[in-house]
Amino acid sequence: MENTRVHTSTVSLISDLKEITKMRLAVSVVFSSIAGYFLGADSVDFLTVIMLGIGGYCLVGASNAYNQIIEKDLDALMDRTRNRPVPSGRMSVNTAFIIASSLTILGLIILYLINPRTAMFGAISIFLYVSVYTPLKTKTPLSVFAGAFPGAIPFMLGWVAATGEFGIEPGTLFMIQFFWQFPHFWALGWWLYKDYEKGGFFMLPTGKRDKGTAVQIVLYTLWTVLVSLIPVFGMTGKLYITPFSAILVLLLGLGMLYYAIGLYRNRDEKSAKKLMFASVSYITLLQIIYVLDKLIRVWI
Template sequence: MKTVLQTTNSSFSIASAISDFKEITKIRLALSVVFSSIAGYLLGVDVVDFKTLILLAFGGYFMVGASNAFNQIIEKDLDALMDRTKNRPIPAGRMSVTTAFIIASVFTILGVIILYIINPQTAMFGAISIFLYTSVYTPLKTKTPLAVFVGAIPGAIPFMLGWVAATDDFGIEPGTLFMIQFFWQFPHFWAIGWFLFEDYKKGGFFMLPTGKQDKGTAVQIIMYTVWTLIVSLIPVFGFTGKLHLSPVSAIIVLGLGLGMLYYAIQLFKKMTEEAAKKLMLVSVSYITLLQIVYVLDKFIR
């Protein structure tokens, strides 16, 4: 009986440790970032090199995991104040700061090395992403709503990073991919900031552009949704070098964008947390489907 109990406890401890590891590195978010990077790679490459693709996936995961771990170390006391984050490994006491720091440091080193193997530019942009997220964006979150603007920079790098990994070059093409994901982040994160407003307030975070759930914030969400849609359609006009989009795919992207705009307008009309949550979910679908459409358009055309 004792042996069975010890085995059960051991299994529970291993499962708990794995769960905490996933949480400290935010594996779901990391996988979405890896997806963006791979989409950017497929758009930029002439012949797919699966070794580079695998390196990019692992390097991207390590870089995002490192950023998230550092973020949770810095915000451990504030995380303990919010319902959304109080059960994270560090504030809940299941993981020490030292352990989290070791994970973050090892992930940073592995991420930079792996991306450097692809090419130095990819490693440089990956390192810039970690630095901006942990050293600028994270401290600014409790100071000013402008933190979202700063955070949108590392958040927009993955889509672009894939192209740089494929070509070892930064030009109009990866710049356009960067701008698409940059503008997209404002309606996405402001929608999150809206429906989590009260919880964020407990931690002292300033996420909404006006600092309130008001018409001013809703109008800015609509504006940045429109900008996202416009930038997403630019490749159809032939101004973006090797990055092309066919008229048919442009119509699909337009439809996706109008769908997102509809929910942004619904938030303006209803001013509810439920409307904000719907916009957030639609925004995730938008950026994912857009990247799929872009990639399919290249290989089917």
């Protein structure tokens, strides 16, 4: 019986750690950073890739943990978040803070060992997410704009980790992920509008599920696709994609635009949910196409 309790406790602790660091989100962010690394690296150092993955996960996990500490009372009001470790009472604020602080220190040390610039951008990301984006979520719809900055850093962070430099190439990667976040988070905010309303969060640009919000979602989707195609014109230094890959990215973009227009037409939760998942597919497949394009060109 005692062994069963110990096992259950261990499983529960692991589950809570996954939840407080938002493991699935953190893994997707790490994937973005590693994609950026492969784009920037002349030769792949797998030790650096591992360090980038671990350091990146630590910082994203820390950001999410701090976020859940700050929003514990609001999370308790919403259906999708009330069972998180802190608002549910399974984990104390002190324990969550120790986890967040430890992950922050560990993450910054690991990224610093890659190179100082990587650690600097990692530190900027966690600061903006915790100290700017999180407090603004209950104050103004501009919180999404503020959150787009730390959210756009991971893709470019990988390039900086590979080269130790910041220039037009990582700047372009930053822009792609920056613009992408608006249709992504507004679709999420539309889909979960009622739940966010319970917590007092302002996620939509007009504050409502209306035509104005839908128009902005379509516009930012267009800008996301256009920015994603810039590397094909050879104006972004060493960051380049072939016309064939650009066509694939364009087709992906048209697919995402299709769902954005669908939301504009229908203005319902179902359409918003479809666009949200389409946006996740878009950024993931775009990163894969970018990396494969480079690898194939190198091999050929």
